[in-house]
Amino acid sequence: KAIERYCLKITDYLISKGCKLGVIACNTASAYAYDAIKTKYGNSIDIVNVIDPMVELVSSNSSYQNVAVIGTKGTISSNIYQNKIADSNSSIVVASKSTALLAPLVEENFSNTNISKLVIEKYLKQSDFMNIEALVLGCTHYPLLTDDFRAVLGHDIDILDSSKIVASKVEQVLRSKNLLSIHKHGNHEFFISDYTDAFEHNAKIFFGKEVHLEKKDLWV
16 A cells, blocks of 8 residues: 555656656556556556566567566565466466565666676576576566576576566557657656665666756655
8 A cells, every 4th residue: 555655646746747648667566556546547647557568578479388577575476477467378387486685786786796696596596487488577677687687597588678668568658649759859857756876876877878866755
């Protein structure tokens, strides 16, 4: 309920800023708050989460028979990937594992180090993951560890990052509603509910340039 409450306040704020489409860019928030956000705001703007586009991709790939999903404790304990993939394509076997140490490793700038590789190896070297064709990165922190995943898993396993998949879905929705901008550049604003130096560092990596983070106290 806390996640749901926070997400509703964030959505309310973004709509007040003139948002024309909302993306829940977090797997745990998508798992626990999407339905509530869709119910409250679905008549005002379109809402895209990061789970459903990934499920569509996995379920429609005929070469996938065994897939693994990793994520936070909240995401994995919700069983949302397992249930949605089973509903879409019951022939795919889905293994899952909570990899709770990985997000903090990213946040503390330990990506692509011997430490991160050792932790990933410890998590992924288990029997359920031995015969997979794809690994779903069920946390938006995890793409920063892609090189580490590749070092542990090799090059024969697809590492599925939701960012491009979700971006494609957003374009599709905007185009269908005639809301896709013809302008390639615009002004960017970044609002956060809490600030850390590590968060700003990672924001710069994701965005590829300097960013200014503006803290907003939405919980009062």
